[in-house]
Amino acid sequence: MAAYELVMPKMGESIIEATILNWVKSVGDQVDVDETVLEIATDKVDSEVPSPVQGVVTKILFEVDDVVPIGETIAIIETEGEGSSKAAAEPAPQAVKETQAPPKEEPKKEQPASAPSTAHPDEIERAARPSQSDRFYSPLVRNIAAKEGIRLEELDQINGSGREGRVTKQDILDYVENRGVAAQPAAASVAAPQPKSQAPAAHQAPPVEVPGGDEIVEMDRMRKMIAEHMVRSKHTSPHVTSFVEVDVTNIVKWRNHHKQEFQKKYGDKITFTPIFIEAVTKALRDFPGVNASVEGDRIIMKKHINVGMAAALPSGNLIVPVIKDANHLSLVGLAKQVNDLAKRARENKLSPDEIQGGTFTLTNVGTFGNVMGTPIIFQPQVAIMATGAIRKKPAVLETEHGDVIAVRHMMFLSLSYDHRIVDGMLGGSFLSRVGQYLESFDINRSI
Secondary structure, three states: OEEEEEEOOOOOOOOOEEEEEEEOOOOOOEEOOOOEEEEEEOOOOEEEEEOOOOEEEEEEOOOOOOEEEOOOEEEEEEEOOOOEEEOOOOOOOOOOOOOOOOOOOOOOOOOOOOOOOOOOHHHHHHHHOOOOOOOOOOHHHHHHHHHHOOOHHHHOOOOOOOHHHOOOHHHHHHHHHHOOOOOOHHHHHHOOOOOOOOOOOOOOOOOOOOOOOOOOOOOOHHHHHHHHHHHHHHHHOOEEEEEEEEEOHHHHHHHHHHHHHHHHHHOOOOOHHHHHHHHHHHHHHHOHHHOEEEEOOEEEEOOOOOEEEOEEOOOOOEEOOEEOOHHHOOHHHHHHHHHHHHHHHHOOOOOHHHHOOOOEEEEEHHHHOOOOOOOOOOOOEOEEEEEOOOEEEEEEEEEOOEEEEEEEEEEEEEEEEEOOOOOHHHHHHHHHHHHHHHHOOOOOOOO
């Protein structure tokens, strides 16, 4: 018999750990090749981990809700044959949390490629060295410590809430938030310089009274992540929102005229979303400063135009699948991508790579009957656009015979942008350009 080590698989470049949601197999269960052994979740997507071999599960090394680094052995499967082997952490999902059991090997000094750090190499080296107290720290905790200039001596003083007192991601983030310069002179002397644009620490929310009769509903995992990301975004970026009203009559008439023919010819519905995305990609080429990110005092200008589209899930939560290189796709290609991603998002069948790498996000608040909205930026992007409901309204039209009032299909576009690098002129000009592309849509366009 041979012992096969099933490891936490890799689920994307930016993911370094995953949370175990459920063990489908138990110790003593038979498992076939490609049969699901457990279900895991990252901060981006849920996934299943299949077995690459046939055998019997003899040992489970982590429990439900444990967070495990990518590449860490999570179970032992006994197979026919001799010796032992370990699964490569390449294709599959990846997950993360700091409450895992100690690994069998000493943590490596190098930072994982999936979690790049902007800290100075000396800081990374200090945080990567084994602790004098032999206390285990996950790669993510060590990376955060390096970025914040926290020495191992200081790290050893943090009270951990994880298993066996280990420091979790939340533990170190809470410590950084409450860390006083005066109270930590030693740490301050070696801390890396903080970027000038660093967001202020979040304020503690006031307690909420719960009178009799009120119902308490626990947030599910995805809602907790959404809440954390939204709060972090508002503390990271100073949000400004601009609005324009757009006449989309030509688009409405064109779609109504061609939608049945489009579906018959291509097997997909044509919605307004791909038309909006097409206009956005054109405007992003005109104003590349909106297709960017901020890292400290540096502006990262994105080479690719990857448009995220916010999609509502049956659970009421939200997910943002990404159309990669959207500017290279035709309207037909965009329509197919939009329909496919939206469908698989509702079925929870998106892969991790399909929900990361976005450079700009579009959200359609008009779906819910809203005429406009002030969306929150999806970090680390610097802008997000909301499209409102299309309504028939009287509008003034300029004709060769003078101004006339006519019934037109009108809608509002709103753009929330990061005022650290996108000022009113850039944000407003970009939004106006999107509106111009929509208003100039060719009603005689062929499909």
